[in-house]
Amino acid sequence: xxxxxxxxxxxxxxxxxxxxxxxxxxxxxxxxxxxxxxxxxxxxxxxxxxxxxxxxxxxxxxxxxxxxxxxxxxxxxxxxxxxxxxxxxxxxxxxxxxxxxxxxxxxxxxxxxxxxxxxxxxxxxxxxxxxxxxxxxxxxxxxxxxxxxxxxxxxxxxxxxxxxxxxxxxxxxxxxxxxxxxxxxxxxxxxxxxxxxxxxxxxxxxxxxxxxxxxxxxx
Amino acid sequence: xxxxxxxxxxxxxxxxxxxxxxxxxxxxxxxxxxxxxxxxxxxxxxxxxxxxxxxxxxxxxxxxxxxxxxxxxxxxxxxxxxxxxxxxxxxxxxxxxxxxxxxxxxxxxxxxx
Numbered sequence: 481x482x483x484x485x486x487x488x489x490x491x492x493x494x495x496x497x498x499x500x501x502x503x504x505x506x507x508x509x510x511x512x513x514x515x516x517x518x519x520x521x522x523x524x525x526x527x528x529x530x531x532x533x534x535x536x537x538x539x540x541x542x543x544x545x546x547x548x549x550x551x552x553x554x555x556x557x558x559x560x561x562x563x564x565x566x567x568x569x570x571x572x573x574x575x576x577x578x579x580x581x582x583x584x585x586x587x588x589x590x591x592x593x594x595x596x597x598x599x600x601x602x603x604x605x606x607x608x609x610x611x612x613x614x615x616x617x618x619x620x621x622x623x624x625x626x627x628x629x630x631x632x633x634x635x636x637x638x639x640x641x642x643x644x645x646x647x648x649x650x651x652x653x654x655x656x657x658x659x660x661x662x663x664x665x666x667x668x669x670x671x672x673x674x675x676x677x678x679x680x681x682x683x684x685x686x687x688x689x690x691x692x693x694x695x696x697x698x699x
Numbered sequence: 700x701x702x703x704x705x706x707x708x709x710x711x712x713x714x715x716x717x718x719x720x721x722x723x724x725x726x727x728x729x730x731x732x733x734x735x736x737x738x739x740x741x742x743x744x745x746x747x748x749x750x751x752x753x754x755x756x757x758x759x760x761x762x763x764x765x766x767x768x769x770x771x772x773x774x775x776x777x778x779x780x781x782x783x784x785x786x787x788x789x790x791x792x793x794x795x796x797x798x799x800x801x802x803x804x805x806x807x808x809x810x811x812x
Binding site: 481482483484485486487488489490491492493494495496571572573575603604607608629632633636665666 | 701704705708709711712716717723727732733734779780781790794799800801802803804805806807808809
């Protein structure tokens, strides 16, 4: 039986990326600035999104991904933004197709900013492009300052790193200088914003960053 | 864990490229910085192809090194993301290769004897 070799040189992510680039075009046509927010579970992503929702209101739409439940969607909507809950029923990350399918179900009227809150996971989500403009990483001080070097796949791609729960710094062993230094080693132009829910610190700075990305995209 | 998603995509790419011909071998290059664990990927691929009645496929994986281009212009092979540039001893680089998982080629039966 004769055999022949078919050369492909095709990325295993190419099918996902094809859909992601279509998402990207759709976002631009609608005038949306889009962020993919990634972190481990319990880092404070949803709390940060609640605070942003109170600040930005219905110009913010959040697609929130979880294995199960509608809890995050309810919190964000109560805070004033629009939200849609994507239940992955087991998948450890969101894919471009999940986002593409979701876009057919939601209304983005009046939306200027779309944040995709990825499934809580420091590994898998960073490899799957969804069509976003920028990736945002969230790292809480309760997780340890060695997280960036232990999970470089995310931190080498995130243009903004939010260090959350800084009001707990006096009570945890977290070397802020070390974490910031390692983040900059992985991505020298990454912005770092520190947040504290109790003091509402940092939320305005996050919105300033979002506006900067929007201006850069549409100027 | 995401090796399952990657395996699904590889299976789709392979079936499309084979265009109906029986696939006998798949060659996959796994970048050193891709975060893909080859044993997990192989396990999921074998399961997926078993479902499709393609159990005789040989799957060969090869790790490809990470290559960085430093801001100083030097190109070098890196052991990890913190490997210093041997020329300027700094970490300030773009990743040229080694962060992806590539389906390099497949071998199919032509059906001619």
